[in-house]
Amino acid sequence: MISFDDTRVAFADKTTTELKKAWWLFILVKNPRLVKVGSVLLNIANSIRLPLRWILKTTVFKHFCGGETIEECRDTLDKFSDSGIKAVLDYAAEGVQTEKEFDEARDRILATIELSRTNSNIGFAVFKFTGIARFSLLEKFGNDDTLSQKELDEFERIKRRADDICTNARDAGIPVMIDAEETWIQDAVDEIVENLMEKYNKESHVVYHTLQMYRIDKLYYLKKITEEARIKGYLPAFKLVRGAYMEKERERAQKMSYASPIHPVKNATDGAFNDAVRFCLENIGNIALCVGTHNEITCQLAAEYMAENELEPAHEKIHFSQLMGMSDHISYNLAKAGYNVSKYLPYGPIRLVMPYLIRRAEENTSVAGQTGRELFLIKKELKRRKEEKKKS
Numbered sequence: 001m002i003s004f005d006d007t008r009v010a011f012a013d014k015t016t017t018e019l020k021k022a023w024w025l026f027i028l029v030k031n032p033r034l035v036k037v038g039s040v041l042l043n044i045a046n047s048i049r050l051p052l053r054w055i056l057k058t059t060v061f062k063h064f065c066g067g068e069t070i071e072e073c074r075d076t077l078d079k080f081s082d083s084g085i086k087a088v089l090d091y092a093a094e095g096v097q098t099e100k101e102f103d104e105a106r107d108r109i110l111a112t113i114e115l116s117r118t119n120s121n122i123g124f125a126v127f128k129f130t131g132i133a134r135f136s137l138l139e140k141f142g143n144d145d146t147l148s149q150k151e152l153d154e155f156e157r158i159k160r161r162a163d164d165i166c167t168n169a170r171d172a173g174i175p176v177m178i179d180a181e182e183t184w185i186q187d188a189v190d191e192i193v194e195n196l197m198e199k200y201n202k203e204s205h206v207v208y209h210t211l212q213m214y215r216i217d218k219l220y221y222l223k224k225i226t227e228e229a230r231i232k233g234y235l236p237a238f239k240l241v242r243g244a245y246m247e248k249e250r251e252r253a254q255k256m257s258y259a260s261p262i263h264p265v266k267n268a269t270d271g272a273f274n275d276a277v278r279f280c281l282e283n284i285g286n287i288a289l290c291v292g293t294h295n296e297i298t299c300q301l302a303a304e305y306m307a308e309n310e311l312e313p314a315h316e317k318i319h320f321s322q323l324m325g326m327s328d329h330i331s332y333n334l335a336k337a338g339y340n341v342s343k344y345l346p347y348g349p350i351r352l353v354m355p356y357l358i359r360r361a362e363e364n365t366s367v368a369g370q371t372g373r374e375l376f377l378i379k380k381e382l383k384r385r386k387e388e389k390k391k392s
Ligand SMILES: Cc1cc2nc3c(=O)[nH]c(=O)nc-3n(C[C@H](O)[C@H](O)[C@H](O)COP(=O)(O)OP(=O)(O)OC[C@H]3O[C@@H](n4cnc5c(N)ncnc54)[C@H](O)[C@@H]3O)c2cc1C
Pocket: 178, 179, 180, 181, 210, 212, 214, 241, 242, 243, 244, 245, 246, 262, 263, 264, 265, 266, 267, 269, 292, 293, 294, 295, 321, 322, 323, 344, 363, 367, 370
């Protein structure tokens, strides 16, 4: 059993002031009404470009993001490195719309890949398709709608951007994770990512596909792709997550009168996630796995399955990953126990990272139990430090 309770390890790189700030932040995001009103106000402020930079930069942005540029992320990169944790530099700008912005996003991702050549503490590159592609075009493609010649050309440019990222990642010797998004664009994303895995994963696991296990169909999909990969002769790699768009998915399904693609209850999502972890570990000869979760039970189970299958903690094809600002008790204690751990380190201009920040706040509200756990652990560590100070 791994203990996630060692708060000295979990918060080793946090000052007491930072911990107190984090405590207040989690107290605030625990309040659903406040988060709802706050999100609406932030969206309005963002769209009319109110100067909220300073307030955001020193609070919520500082907690969940590394900085506005790669340079500003250096401190966090070094702190992760001191605790044996790799960084996943994530250019988290969202809502970009123009070809120029998509090219710019690709260039930023290429810059993180370039940096990984000289900084061995970058574990993975990462991108999401809505950062390099127009949402409505992905949706249209996924619906099998006929595309005009102009749209077909645009779609080719999207594939080329993704291909450039994967070529550079392969040449730099760093794997690249491709995030999963809303179901109504995910069919298009799945198709492109499957082709990229087939092209780039012949000898090693370069491209990691993300599977959202809150989706009813994804356990079947995992097995199907694994079998297809065997037949086509490539190595499948998966990042497993539960999924971040549950409410949006359910609302849309209800509004448009189709069956929700999401498991009806949390238990079913948990069961699918754990089954998927077990399946990947049993097939680790071919598959590479990244367990992307803040769920202690899942991490505990994954560690148990690894032991059952005689897979050492530092197995090169098995990684655990969490997001910056969340579940440090899991990341730092897993790393201390010798597991491969990475943390997403989002960065980008505050205005463009806002949707990511709002999602994190909403997520921490809806996962009330987990927020309670974060608060409990921060409080425990603050108390421990106070007592230690008294003694010395
Ligand atoms: C490293 C990393 C990478 C990530 N990448 C992505 C990504 O590419 N795409 C993406 O969508 N998300 C991504 N996420 C977010 C992830 O999908 C989850 O939203 C988040 O991690 C919370 O799930 P959990 O497993 O950590 O925690 P838990 O608290 O155990 O699970 C919460 C999750 O369970 C599911 N759930 C909650 N209630 C119900 C219910 N009533 N019925 C059914 N299911 C329910 C939801 O998915 C919810 O987010 C990532 C997370 C991490 C840590």
